Amino acid sequence: MSDELGFPVKSVIEGSARLLVPQGVGEVDPASLPVFYNPASKISRDIAVLAVEGYFRDKKEYLMCEPLAGCGVRTIRIMLETSSMSSAVAGDINDNAARLIELNASLNGLGERVRAVHIDANHLLAKMHAEHQRADYIDIDPAGSPARFLENACRATNKNGLLGASATDLAALSGASASTARWRYGAYLVRTVFPREVAARTLAGFMVMTAARLGLSAEPVLTVVHRHFVRVFVKLGRGRSRALDSVSRVGYLAHCGSCLLTIKNTELSLIDANCHECGGKIVSIGPLWLGELSNKELIKNILSSSKREDPIYKEAYKLLRGIDEEIQDIPMYIPVAEIARRAKTSPPSVSRLIEKLREMGYRASITHHDHSAIKTDASLKVMIELSRQSL
Ligand SMILES: C[S@@+](CC[C@H](N)C(=O)[O-])C[C@H]1O[C@@H](n2cnc3c(N)ncnc32)[C@H](O)[C@@H]1O
Ligand SMILES: [Zn+2]
Structure with missing residues (x-):
């Protein structure tokens, strides 16, 4: 096999697939291999x-x-682990990758059903659109930002199809690198105590606006932020009024860095310069998606699948159960360490703080973004008082 491909390979198993991958996988940076594969x-x-x-x-x-x-x-x-996809097109700009995809597909009995192509991603997607060969599921998984592939991906997705995109440029999406967010996503972002929520909502908002430009609606149905990546899945639909409905849920967060008050805003004109709670300076963050990031129905379908018992998906299920518990319409979270820092106490227990807030009539939940943070509609002042009562 190595002779045929021109580089040494080894066999690995992931999920139900047995694959040939370059020697050196797991030892060196995946981007430096003859073909990309990151087991992590x-x-x-x-x-x-x-x-x-x-x-x-x-x-x-x-x-x-x-x-x-x-x-x-x-x-x-x-293709192996679901029964809905009957055929696939898998492309890569790297010729070695295209040849390895073909080999791996046939090793897994998918030679007839997977077409491997050596082509630039935008070229492939534009061609599929032009030739009316649209796909029902498109997966955009680059190293870095998916921004430059999303418009063609929207074009190449069938009506009511699913588009999944991942991003690993968390510094730009989360507000740590404001200038990159500005030119890459057209977003004004700042550092907050909830950077991973900002990242998810910025990417989701960008996908919705990209679709809307083409007269398509996009509704986030599953959003995951984990380790070094954000992944957003959107359902795409057609029609200007649907597109308008989607973009009407893209807006800004008016955020006070002093008391952390964070309010959803769809109109910039409504943003006050000063916080009505504490007088602190308000900044506006966005545009970003203000609606639900994950769809309850889809999560219910996933959680009821027989795969929930399968050890292959154990870690994924843990993450998805966390998302299921999370309040969807509160667009921020507060780390307990931040509450403790301001209260000058030790950090309260996440579960006890949530319990106490619920008893008091507030909404409160965990967040999959940060296990030592909570989502709530209670003010920071209330949480500081609670943490002083040594929860
Ligand atoms: C992060 S890796 C993909 C990993 C893969 N999706 C997975 O789940 O294992 C990104 C891949 O995109 C390819 N690539 C980079 N720029 C491209 C482009 N313009 N068109 C097509 N492929 C490209 C790289 O060669 C690399 O194989
Ligand atoms: Zn304030």
Whole structure:
């Protein structure tokens, strides 16, 4: 095999797939290998498998497309582990990758159903759109930002299809690198105590606006932020009024860095310069998605799948159960360490703080973004008082 490919390979198993990957996997930076494969991103692929299975409930003959496919593991796993996709197009700009995808597909009995192509992602997606060969599921999984592929991905997705995109440029999306967020996503972001929520909502908002430009609606149905990546899945629809409805849920957060008051705003004109609670300076963050990041129905489908008992998906299920518990319409979270810092106490227990706030009539939940943070509609003042009561 190594002679045929021109570089040494080894065999690995991920999920239900047996794959040939370059020697050196797990030892060196995946980007320096002859073909990209990062075993640490297995959970991102587990989630894609579960999202596809939960979204496409009827067993129709669906087509999927992964234009940045590396060794093909994601496509091959989705084809093997779900029953909805009957065929796939997997492409990569790296010729070695395209040849390895073809080999891996046939090793897994998918030679007839997976078409491996050596082509630039935008070229492939534009071609599929132009030739009316749209896909029902498109997965955009670059190293870094998916921004430059999203417009063509929207074009190449069928009506009511699913588009999943991941980003690893968390510094830009979370507000740590404000200038990159500005030119790459057109967003004004600042550092907050809830950077991972900002990242998720900025990417979701960008996907919705990208779709809307083309007269398409986009509704986030599953959003995950885990370790070094954000992944947003949107359901795409057609029609100007639907597109307008989607973008009407993209807006800004008016945020006070002093008391952390954070209010959703769809109109910039409504943003006061000073906080009505504490007089602190208000900054506006966005544009970002202000609606629900994950759809209850889809999560219910995933959580009721027989895969929940399968050890392959154990870590993914843990994450998805956390998302299921999370309050969807509060667009921020507060780390307990931040409450403690301001209260000059030790950090309160997350579970006891949530329990206490609920007893008091507030809404409160955990967040999958940060296990030592909570989502709540209570003010910081209330939480500071509670943490002083040594919870
Ligand atoms: C993060 S890796 C993909 C990993 C893969 N999706 C997985 O789950 O294992 C990104 C891949 O995109 C490819 N790539 C980079 N720029 C591209 C472009 N413009 N068009 C197509 N592929 C591209 C790289 O060669 C690399 O294989
Ligand atoms: Zn304030």
